[in-house]
Amino acid sequence: MSTILVTGGAGYIGSHVVKELLRQRYQPVIYDNLQTGHRQAIKNAPFVWGDLSDSKNLKETFQTYSIDAVMHFAADCLVGESVQNPLKYFNNNVKNGIKLIEIIEEYQIKKFVFSSSAAVYGEPQKVPITEDHSCCPTNPYGETKWIFERVLQAYHQAGLFNFISLRYFNAAGADPEGDLGEDHSPESHLIPLVIKAALEGTSVPVFGTDYNTPDGTCIRDYIHVTDLAQAHILALEKLGQKNFSGIYNMGNGNGYSVREVIETVEKVTGRKVKAIESPRRSGDPARLVASSEKIKKELGWIPRYPDLKTIIETAWKWHRNHPRGYDD
Ligand code: UFG
Numbered sequence: 001m002s003t004i005l006v007t008g009g010a011g012y013i014g015s016h017v018v019k020e021l022l023r024q025r026y027q028p029v030i031y032d033n034l035q036t037g038h039r040q041a042i043k044n045a046p047f048v049w050g051d052l053s054d055s056k057n058l059k060e061t062f063q064t065y066s067i068d069a070v071m072h073f074a075a076d077c078l079v080g081e082s083v084q085n086p087l088k089y090f091n092n093n094v095k096n097g098i099k100l101i102e103i104i105e106e107y108q109i110k111k112f113v114f115s116s117s118a119a120v121y122g123e124p125q126k127v128p129i130t131e132d133h134s135c136c137p138t139n140p141y142g143e144t145k146w147i148f149e150r151v152l153q154a155y156h157q158a159g160l161f162n163f164i165s166l167r168y169f170n171a172a173g174a175d176p177e178g179d180l181g182e183d184h185s186p187e188s189h190l191i192p193l194v195i196k197a198a199l200e201g202t203s204v205p206v207f208g209t210d211y212n213t214p215d216g217t218c219i220r221d222y223i224h225v226t227d228l229a230q231a232h233i234l235a236l237e238k239l240g241q242k243n244f245s246g247i248y249n250m251g252n253g254n255g256y257s258v259r260e261v262i263e264t265v266e267k268v269t270g271r272k273v274k275a276i277e278s279p280r281r282s283g284d285p286a287r288l289v290a291s292s293e294k295i296k297k298e299l300g301w302i303p304r305y306p307d308l309k310t311i312i313e314t315a316w317k318w319h320r321n322h323p324r325g326y327d328d
Helices: 012-023 055-064 080-086 084-108 141-157 191-198 225-238 260-270 293-299 309-323
Strands: 003-007 027-031 047-049 069-072 111-117 160-168 168-173 204-209 220-226 246-250 272-279
Touching: 003 012, 003 293, 012 027, 012 225, 055 084, 069 084, 069 168, 069 225, 080 084, 080 141, 084 141, 084 260, 111 141, 111 225, 141 160, 160 225, 168 225, 191 260, 204 260, 220 225, 220 309, 225 246, 225 293, 246 293, 260 272, 260 309
Parallel strands: 003 027, 003 069, 027 047, 069 111, 111 160, 160 246, 168 220, 204 272
Antiparallel strands: none
16 A cells, blocks of 8 residues: 655645545545644544644654655645745745655655646636646746746656646535535635625625626636546556656636626525625736646546536535534
8 A cells, every 4th residue: 555645635635635545545644734724624544743844743754654655735825925925935835845855855755746726827828728838927826836846847857756746726616425625714715705605695705897708707717626636646646657747737628707606606505695896806817727638638537526516516515514614
């Protein structure tokens, strides 16, 4: 059985990947400082409380468990915060990531899966976005993801390990079995916020209604978190092959506007949502839609929950049962 170190494994995407790893008979070991993750999201797997900056603790984790591969989710990931406090992002997402690679080198780990982001592209020149689209991040968060990808690339070219970087578009939804869900504090993502508004009868701001899109609101490509998790397993399998590294977009190739998301939440929940037309949020590209043909072709990825309604149904099920998140 392969043992996989999952940094940030108690977070939203990390915990869904851990569940999938267990289902497919891998042995995940979670390393997380619980700053944004939840201890309750981790069941049936060893958990080490620790910060990425704590190399001693990390090394001890590598010593205790015989690690075969690393999946690296732990990161700061709020675009707005990265603009206000860029050093926090360069320190954690780049500097601490490099410290992790130093340990990986010491322990001769050869397989690495990295959580990257559509934020590496910045404002797209064309959609759907393919992996060869130019990278021109418009905020420090995207910058850190792109820098780290280049570190990985250089490290791979030096013959030191293989990596796969998955560039997530908009991860959404919840574990269809209802065990796991999205619980950020504060929440900034559209789907959980609209669901919360439906549940509590509160309102949700629509950031910008004057974009050059059919209904004037931003378009995003929502991907079910369990489909995303499945791609990580495929990546791990692929890294078993000699001298392979790759970068893949993770989306469904379907764009939905903010208004369409609100309408779909209304349909799924049977409740009316009060939407307040608000100014644009700075740094939001009008349209982000992925081409994920490359991962389908090369890794055989087939999404099971590609349509927005199903994605929202799974999220709704979780939020309805956990109105206070993991505290319920
Ligand atoms: N939005 C609203 N109202 C809200 C929240 C969001 O109108 O209350 C809009 C946003 O302006 C955006 C869309 O809904 O147009 C989606 O916003 P999210 O915050 O849910 O997601 P983003 O597209 O901003 O962010 C995602 C990832 C980030 C990543 C970014 C890349 O969550 O990690 O894509 O641009 F950095």
